[in-house]
Amino acid sequence: MTxxxxxxxxxxxxxxxxxxxxxxxxxxxxxxxxIVILTAGATSLVNxxxxxxxxxxxxxxxxxxxxxxxxxxELLILAFNIYERLVEIRDLLARHxxxxxxxxxxxxxxD
Numbered sequence: 001m002t003x004x005x006x007x008x009x010x011x012x013x014x015x016x017x018x019x020x021x022x023x024x025x026x027x028x029x030x031x032x033x034x035i036v037i038l039t040a041g042a043t044s045l046v047n048x049x050x051x052x053x054x055x056x057x058x059x060x061x062x063x064x065x066x067x068x069x070x071x072x073x074e075l076l077i078l079a080f081n082i083y084e085r086l087v088e089i090r091d092l093l094a095r096h097x098x099x100x101x102x103x104x105x106x107x108x109x110x111d
């Protein structure tokens with residue numbers, strides 16, 4: 001395959017939606033969000049003048065915010081991973097015929 005053919009193949013791969021770029025963008029946005037949350041939390045901790053209780057509450061809120069942001073990002077990535085698996089299943093069914101593929105249960109009786 002020539003260099004031009006490789007470039008065209010990559011271009012088709014990108015514009016043909018053979019692979020989704022949203023999971024990569026979600027990971028990038030996740031790290032930007034982490035930086036924003038940490039910056040806001042550090043600013044709140046530095047500007048807290050109401051005592052140790054308020055400072056601890058700010059720290060707990062910071063940790064909770066990081067956890068929620070992580071869970072939200074994982075849910076978005078999970079949705080795209082499910083889509084990719086469904087595409088793989090569709091392709092397998094198309095390749096082997098719908099009757100040739102049998103799906104085995106994850107657990108058998110007695111396991």
